[in-house]
Amino acid sequence: MTVTYYQPAAIADFHNQPRRPLVILLPGGGYEFYSDRENEIMALQYLAQGFAVAVVAYRLRDDPPVLPTALYQLANVVGEFHRHAATYGIDAHKILLAGFSAGGHLAALYADLWPTLGSAVNADPDDLAVSALMLAYPVIGLRLGWPTSEAELQEVTAGWTQHEADLLVTPQNPPTFIWATREDELVPITNTQHYVAALREQQVPVTEIIYPHGPHGMSLARAVTAFPRSFDSRDLAFGEHFIRPDVAGWFPRHLNWLAARWNLTEFWLQQ
Template identity: 30%
Template sequence: MKLETIKLENSNSATLTLYLHNITKELGDQARPAILVIPGGGYEFVSEREAEPVAIAFYNAGYQVGILRYSIKEEARNMQPMAEALTAIKLLRENAEEWLIAPDKIVTCGFSAGGHLAASCGTMWNEPALMEKLGYTDDRYKPNAMILCYPVISSGEFAHRGSFTAISGSHENDAVAEFFSLDKRVNGETPPTFLWHTEDDSVVPIENALLLIGALRKHKVSFECHIFNKGHHGLSMCNEEVNSPHPHAAHWFPLCVEWLGSIGFPAK
């Protein structure tokens, strides 16, 4: 394994940590899809339970992996985490040859507020203010697919209000917060999406996933969704390592790997 941490440009604290396979080209190995893991934390902290344990699982499944640790709290305003996530995608794509990544198979994988950030990459990459902030005019920053785990999505009735307050500064469901409501931003260019949630999540209501599904269906975007009947918020890998053992909901991971293969993103 090649392990490396890169400080992102135009950020005070954001980093990209890489977990890369040492592929031997002379033995016929090919570049692999990359998973960009984005932990949750309500934009108030970055959950380590949703960082390395997830990265190692995808690495062991055969993927190249990066973890984005992004700006939080006061530094999360002005779309700064979105700019950092898109910059991480650009880095993976621009260094694809060196890091042995398939540049057309870069996937964001986010949890809770990190799910919001992962979904922002696929729905806000062409937001004019972001394009101006980062200085691009094409789709080099856009992910090719998204994995969203109990994601924060809507600023409306079912919002995780703290997440929207952190990134928008607004404590209300107003136009400032709605700017970041991703069910309103889905269109025909949104990439294929895998979602999972638990029915009794009391922190981020399941309606967030349902609202996104409705938008994906409306715009004919390919998706797969799994809703498990039990499980508290923040299950991560659903095992003892992350102090959240839940054998049934743990099926999300093999189902996700199968889905990746079904859309043409197998690990090998």
Template identity: 30%
Template sequence: MEMREYDLASSNHKFRVKGYWLDQISDFDQEVDYPVIIICPGGGFTFHSDREEEPIALKFNSLGMHVVVLEYQLIGNEPVYPYALQEMAKTIDWINHQPESRHVDKKKIILAGFSAGGHIVAAYNGVATDSKLRTKYQLDQYSGTHAAIILGYPVIDMTVKGSFPNDEKIRRSISPDPTLWQAQNLLNKNSKPAFVWQTRTDKLVYVINSLMYVEKMTELGLPAEYHMFGSGIHGLALGTYVTKKPGKNKYLNAGASKWVDLFLGWLQMMGFLG
């Protein structure tokens, strides 16, 4: 496995991605092209959580997938949107231009978003599959498309009272365009399949977020698998000792940690692995 960092740019904005590339297995009878997962970590749009970067990237590597971590635009002098959407489109385009020697299955690009990163992935699943929105947010200059998404305890609707971000000033610093505040309303009949999981007792991002997204997908007839675990805090990541914060056992959750196995089964069922 090779890990490398790359500097990319979209709309004159520089950003960084990290590639976790699988090697070929020498005793296979033929070469294998691997799917690739693009991870958008959480962090409240103010930082990129390390707990949702390399630990999850390596876990996905172990399932037989290349991984790219997207360090998207954060709140600062400029808003998160629309730059984060353009950065995702550029990253997909960049993956599509990887050399054949990288052995990427370019038809199996899967987007994974956690918490705030989940909003970027959820919104992209609507914007990038709608020709008018794709033009409006200047994504049409980039090639390639994603095949599916995975959302872990995602921010979906930024207007949910009491749920993050529970402040209009923060919402506008994330996106001055209210069109992007409610990712479920961006979905359309061309949006891609989704695997979604969250805990019912999430006190930061209320579980209604993921429920609304899956409900909208169901209305549109889009493939979706949803797991709501009975208990657990926000930001579990893997839910194991690998991503547990020191001295904080609340980040251990044997039940919710099963999301990885459930996701693997869904990938196989959908024909993305195996």
């Protein structure tokens, strides 16, 4: 496992090094690779808003099984930031776990199971909590359309049974922001719908945005993260499918949601 840590430089005019909220970022890639469209470029979006960011390169299918090792890896990362918050200059009570696609599956499972992971990673359970969850077009249950083969399923789970995130939600799940598109051709919208229903049943605060159009893996839904037309020579308009101004609104809406939940205006001013 590799963790890439980003921290904005302090603003010299302020004469102090502020504590920062932390984003722990899990790119997608089908547990096969880490999508660069959801990796550093997403970290930089949060960095520009004053957040520190840790991008986690979790266990992949080339070293099977993914689970539960990837969960334990993530727990160790969260625990490290809790225990050494002062060293990293972050506020351990303002940790956002953000996951895309398969990274969203790992994030959702972690949000469900963190209270039970302390013994597996020799940590105080209180050091494993995250304060909020952001999921973008996430895989939620491995019975809900992805993966499409038994071989892939075995590479992810090898028989480990706690992989249906919508069936593991408890009242201890963190407040959640989740978005997806109805046209997602790889991860059916039923994944998001099942998780939202489970969160609401457990009375966990959830904000859900379902956009009508757009393929899987839209990232920022802007040209900078769109595949070029040459990626699919059969479709000269391929790149345009990943550019949608309505979907691009997810990131500022997510930031506003987070600012309201964490009262970030006062957080910055009181330092």
